[in-house]
Amino acid sequence: MSWDVAIIGGGVVGTAIARELAGYQVRSVLLEAADDVGTGTSKANTAILHTGFDATPGTLESRLVARGSTLLREYAERAGIAVERTGALLVAWTPEQAGRLDAIAVKSRENGYTRLRSVSVAEVYEREPNLGPGAAGGLWIPDEWVIDPWSVSLAYATEAVRAGVDLRLRTRVTGVSVLPDKAGFELAVSPGADPVRCRFAVNAAGLASDEVDRMFSGGGFTIRPRKGELIVYDKLARALLSSIILPVPTARTKGVVIAPTVFGNVLLGPTAEDVADRSDRSTSAAGLSALLADGRRILPGLEREEVTATYAGLRAATEHADYQLGVYGQYVRVAGIRSTGLTASLGIAEHVAGLLGEAGLPLKPRTDVSPGEGTWAAPPRMPYLGDAGTRPYQDAARIAADPAYGVIACHCERVTRGEIRDALASEIPPGGLDGLRRRTRAMNGRCQAFYCGAAVSAQLTRALSRNEGRDGR
């Protein structure tokens, strides 16, 4: 069997491209090495829906972040993905930093974002009375929001799968041969499956994108993973702040952010450390203590709150300042997306479809999938995991219709047995506990499974063995 397009990598970018192509009469396969979508860079980030105000003007990243930002806001609304319109307060903590605020405002306008405005020290503390002393000025960016990051990849993938995209998990591309007569490529995959033939290939392999690029005889960039460690505070800390608190960025990093999460926690991080090992998502004593020091200074009340989780993510950075995105014959490289992939995903996907079109892939809109606006099938309705809206346990009508939504299984996150059951029966069911956590938040809370771990694991094990039984028949 030969596919029109093979997309390598099922992170937020790869799934967005699969979803985009699913709107056309294009047969696509999505190849993901891990056992779930969105498990690489897409899994561990600050979950901020950026405006792109601080991008480097004139870059492709600037353009696609701005475009993706607009599209994702609409998409999240339609898919029922939790978003909180928190806004961001960028705070200068020294006179030197305050002196750079004007330049940031100018840059924002160059990036096409005009709703940023400067705020006085008094307004900084009016907005965020729990900030530590010493603020020297600030900027207010009303359209920096927070989003449920995990449901985004999952929504894209679910929509793509419903529209006929073949999602192959646990499928790693190990080699590429070019077929004669511009017939495309044959991708060797492991473990032990038949090779995948495709006319066009898209490399959205994130942290492995340079390795995949070399298989296509590419080159010119190397992934230099930049590790970011983060601390998640207890939901009881959420009252300490109302918006995202940004620092004045340096040439190297956007700096340590304190942000609410849509789940009702407070996030502190990330650090920025260049690392060699692409699988090293470990936290370090030095990283965590540096974050604690920043937290103490910026939002002193955090020190009295409990920590719920710590984790580290790897940004797929390269030696270049901009995205590494381009078409080479029938191969499209989508690399170096760094830390902006979540926000830019739909912009990148649109751009990539355009590139494929230019390269000769016919892009005829589909007529058989329920046409909404433009060419799209309606996005799937995702389980709402936010803290600000109504969750199933709070919905009397839903419990009346299905009592499983009234039985809370994970107490810290108030995840009901009904939600866990739904996730286990969804189109893209979790392959293990981590996948179940991302889909439902079960066991992600303050007790880290002290209360619910045994019961939730047992529910998962039962479902997995049922699925295996089904696959076996």
Next chain:
Amino acid sequence: MDADVLVVGAGPAGLTAAAELRRLGVRRVLVADRETVPGGIPRHSQHTGYGLRDLHRILSGPAYARVLADTATRAGADLRAACTVTDLRAGGDGLSAVLTSAAGIEEVRPAAVLLATGCRERPRAARLVPGDRPAGVLTTGELQQRVYLAGERLAGRALVVGAEHVSFSAAVTLAHAGARVIALVTDQPRHQSYAAFRLGAALRWRVPVWTSTAVTRVTGTDGRLSAVDLAGVEGGPIRTVACEWLVFTGDWIPDHVLARTACVPLDHGTLGPAIDTGMVTSAPGVFAAGNLVHAAETADVAALSGRHAARQIASYLAGPPGQAPSPVPVVAEPPLRWISPNAVGAGGVLPPLGRFTLRAAEFRPRARLEARQDGRLLARSRPLRLIPGRPLHLRAAWVTSVNPGGGPVRIGVGRPSVA
């Protein structure tokens, strides 16, 4: 729906309180527990030793949990499992609570509320232990449920973090489930359990206790725990120990979420709701008992704390409405970490079991606890051994000599005698 008293949590404290409230003639006693089976922590603590002080017999944890639940039900309490109190308001126009269960969402307006939500262990993340995030890292609570309620077998090597009573209990559970316990690891200079436990563990399972040692890193391979790095608390070389299970024990924190969301003020020491000797919080009509106010005492002590609270609630319900005089705060001073209750209530009511419960922050071989108000010595204990994490008690007969108009009572450690 109405209730005279809503008891939140059907562990030893809540169940014992419910039975006692009924015995004292309180009509509508509603007990809500979010777990599917009532009984609290003893449900999954298979070892024996439960019921000594309250039932005057010795039972296993699950048997004890069943006896308490049966007693409360037979006494006429309305016991609801798989029913979560998702909201509690203790405002100007009385108390109101939201109960969520398969039956739907119900509002309850009780005359009094007893918070008996217990405590849990701080997990690895809250202790900021760095490294990977593999499977195989647990708390004792999760371990016991997986082994005793879900019947899991655990193969491989295990390390237990902590050397308190509960840590030895975790080691027993691991051994029962088939794991080989390599050691108990504690950052303290010595173990904090009874010598008999320590000796028993050493003889029966040959489990050593590695003292003054901290877990400095967790390493995973393919998502499973593969090794743990250990280092001396004073520095020194790092030792890597291969293991498949790592169990964090003790380091208790009260489950105070409902109290905090209802704006019931907490005590900075216990992190449970601040209560006086009558178990009343600063919110009118809201009482607290059990390991929510002293994390963690044994189940029978929690049960008796619940019984004491029930008596106070019954007299509150029978008494005339009005503001009680302010209690006199009781403050623990270093090297003491906390004291419970946190104040002496009106009329010099005694705390549960006629004693205050304390925790020390340091080891001290012989220390006399002293209670002073405005410099006046109210009481001095006999010499006691201070051991972090281990219960410490101070007889409370002196509460009747507290000056209700005076300053806070300070509990400290007297200077060692010259001899």
